[in-house]
Amino acid sequence: MADAIISMQDVNKWYGKFHVLRDINLEVAPGERIVICGPSGSGKSTLIRCINRLEEHQKGRISVEGTEISNDIRHVEAIRRDVGMVFQHFNLFPHLTVLQNLTLGPIWVLKTPKAEAEARAMKYLDRVRIAEQAHKFPGQLSGGQQQRVAIARSLCMDPKVMLFDEPTSALDPEMVKEVLEVMVNLAEDTGMTMLVVTHEMGFARKVADRVIFMDQGEIIEQNTPDAFFDHPQNDRTKLFLSQIIH
Amino acid sequence: MSVAPNAVNVSSAPTLWSRIAVLHWLRTQLFSSPLNTLLTLLTLWLLLATVPAMVDWFFLNSTVTATSAQECRKVTGACWAVIVEKHRLILFGVYPYEEQWRPLLATMLLIAVVILSGVRRFWNLSLLVFWVLALTGAAVLMWGGIFGLTYVENSRWGGLPLTLMLSTFGIAFAFPLGIVLALGRRSNMPAIKTICIVYIELIRGVPLISLLFMSAVMLPLFLPEGLTIDKLLRAQVAIILFAAAYMAETIRGGLQAIPKGQFEGADSLGLTYWQQMRLIVLPQALKIVIPPLVGLFIALFKDTSLVVIIGIFDLTQAAKAALVDQSWRGFSIEIYVFISAIYFVFCYSMSKYSQSLEKRLATEHQR
Numbered sequence: 001m002a003d004a005i006i007s008m009q010d011v012n013k014w015y016g017k018f019h020v021l022r023d024i025n026l027e028v029a030p031g032e033r034i035v036i037c038g039p040s041g042s043g044k045s046t047l048i049r050c051i052n053r054l055e056e057h058q059k060g061r062i063s064v065e066g067t068e069i070s071n072d073i074r075h076v077e078a079i080r081r082d083v084g085m086v087f088q089h090f091n092l093f094p095h096l097t098v099l100q101n102l103t104l105g106p107i108w109v110l111k112t113p114k115a116e117a118e119a120r121a122m123k124y125l126d127r128v129r130i131a132e133q134a135h136k137f138p139g140q141l142s143g144g145q146q147q148r149v150a151i152a153r154s155l156c157m158d159p160k161v162m163l164f165d166e167p168t169s170a171l172d173p174e175m176v177k178e179v180l181e182v183m184v185n186l187a188e189d190t191g192m193t194m195l196v197v198t199h200e201m202g203f204a205r206k207v208a209d210r211v212i213f214m215d216q217g218e219i220i221e222q223n224t225p226d227a228f229f230d231h232p233q234n235d236r237t238k239l240f241l242s243q244i245i246h
Numbered sequence: 247m248s249v250a251p252n253a254v255n256v257s258s259a260p261t262l263w264s265r266i267a268v269l270h271w272l273r274t275q276l277f278s279s280p281l282n283t284l285l286t287l288l289t290l291w292l293l294l295a296t297v298p299a300m301v302d303w304f305f306l307n308s309t310v311t312a313t314s315a316q317e318c319r320k321v322t323g324a325c326w327a328v329i330v331e332k333h334r335l336i337l338f339g340v341y342p343y344e345e346q347w348r349p350l351l352a353t354m355l356l357i358a359v360v361i362l363s364g365v366r367r368f369w370n371l372s373l374l375v376f377w378v379l380a381l382t383g384a385a386v387l388m389w390g391g392i393f394g395l396t397y398v399e400n401s402r403w404g405g406l407p408l409t410l411m412l413s414t415f416g417i418a419f420a421f422p423l424g425i426v427l428a429l430g431r432r433s434n435m436p437a438i439k440t441i442c443i444v445y446i447e448l449i450r451g452v453p454l455i456s457l458l459f460m461s462a463v464m465l466p467l468f469l470p471e472g473l474t475i476d477k478l479l480r481a482q483v484a485i486i487l488f489a490a491a492y493m494a495e496t497i498r499g500g501l502q503a504i505p506k507g508q509f510e511g512a513d514s515l516g517l518t519y520w521q522q523m524r525l526i527v528l529p530q531a532l533k534i535v536i537p538p539l540v541g542l543f544i545a546l547f548k549d550t551s552l553v554v555i556i557g558i559f560d561l562t563q564a565a566k567a568a569l570v571d572q573s574w575r576g577f578s579i580e581i582y583v584f585i586s587a588i589y590f591v592f593c594y595s596m597s598k599y600s601q602s603l604e605k606r607l608a609t610e611h612q613r
Contacts, residue, residue, distance in 0.1 A: 054510055080516035091511030095529050104525060105515035157515060 011060035084154030144175025339404015349407035404559030424493030449491035500531035540600035
């Protein structure tokens with residue numbers, strides 16, 4: 001792909017002896033929405049965590065916006081400014097208010113003046129429909145509210161790519177919908193490149209440009225949502241799909 | 247109707263004992279079982295054996311106004327007059343008599359800056375400025391030599407101001423050093439990690455007394471001819487190095503308690519290592535270890551009394567000096583009670599403050 005925003009070539013990773021990523025080749029175009037699914041232990045979270053260097057790959061090349069990820073911390077920090085991440089367990093900072101959580105990155109990393117950072121934060125809090133909670137602490141919010149704050153926090157950094165690591169897996173079913181709605185709006189209203197690891201297949205059908213199935217560290221199959229769900233090619237894919245509601 | 251097991255409807259209860267509230271309380275709290283009854287009687291006996299005698303000695307038969315030692319010996323209770331007579335020596339050591347307002351002012355300055363550090367409003371860069379001003383102010387007051395104050399060499403410093411200076415400077419410098427050591431021990435860089443581990447384990451392996459001895463006796467042997475470092479400064483550095491090792495391990499415990507997700511959240515925003523530590527990790531880690539950390543501060547305050555071993559006149563040594571006076575010999579209990587009370591006031595204040603600090607910081611997280 002000529003101007004892929006993320007490019008992974010022959011990426012391999014081991015945890016000790018365990019081969020968690022095997023010869024991953026993936027190109028993501030700008031603005032593309034990719035859903036990665038698979039059984040647990042298949043390496044899907046590890047794959048996206050390698051993109052912002054939360055995990056280190058031992059072999060192969062990963063580059064984001066043309067910058068290759070290596071041990072050079074400056075490259076890594078530059079990449080992290082442009083890649084936002086939303087975690088399964090939110091990872092909000094409990095000792096700061098919601099507003100402070102959001103303005104921390106822009107003020108200290110992007111060197112935005114405080115007033116401008118706060119205005120931007122309120123704009124994104126409005127967008128995820130949680131503006132009235134700006135002065136509360138994360139511990140005072142419900143899970144769905146916390147995850148929406150986490151999404152807003154990543155958006156405040158104006159990233160080019162958003163990574164979602166099972167964003168709704170730790171939420172009660174009633175709250176899953178409110179978070180998915182925010183993600184769908186994000187996909188529809190902006191041209192954000194999104195890589196989402198999730199089990200929410202309804203979301204995949206609605207929003208994804210491509211669905212990738214991983215098992216035991218390998219990419220088994222990737223296709224458009226309709227083709228993927230209605231006409232799976234590989235036997236392992238068929239087995240997986242038969243076990244989940246889609 | 248059903249009633250909770252421990253509730254008693256007092257007005258309709260069967261016996262006299264259960265009907266009158268006080269008697270009921272006595273029965274359930276103090277005499278509820280044979281063992282409890284025995285313990286209650288034992289405690290009462292102990293209290294009766296000791297408290298009246300103590301109250302008698304401390305207050306009823308004691309004297310504050312006796313003017314000489316003979317008068318005091320005639321009194322059966324405590325002779326607090328010895329405190330009245332000797333308090334300047336105990337509190338200020340052998341500092342020149344007319345200049346003792348200076349150590350008093352220095353003491354108040356140090357206490358003020360410590361109290362100020364507890365006020366939330368000042369928790370920013372201005373606190374650093376206050377500390378620098380207070381520490382230099384205290385040093386200028388004690389030493390003199392400028393601003394028209396007569397010079398008083400530090401071998402004449404003593405008593406409470408010296409104890410306070412040793413502890414305050416000690417904590418002020420050991421705390422940041424402890425943070426650096428704790429971070430260094432967790433570092434991925436092998437050289438830094440090894441240095442920190444070696445330092446911490448070496449220092450923790452020796453008692454403070456031996457460090458003080460080494461600073462007073464051994465270090466001068468290693469210094470080149472003619473170069474002398476002030477003995478008080480050496481003792482102060484020894485105290486700082488000693489405390490930093492223990493604080494480092496306590497702080498490292500706090501750092502270990504921070505979930506990995508906090509580091510990852512900070513990483514994902516692109517924060518640098520020092521930004522992460524300063525903004526995210528250390529505020530949370532230090533809050534967790536307030537109880538053991540304040541415990542270390544309290545222990546450090548009392549450990550400064552060990553400098554008597556190298557001939558520095560702290561509060562404990564000043565108390566012993568007061569006892570040397572032949573005319574007032576024999577009143578050691580009163581004097582030690584006095585300095586124990588001083589130590590207790592400071593240590594208990596630190597402890598109470600840490601409890602209130604914890605409570606204040608915890609309200610942030612409550613629903």
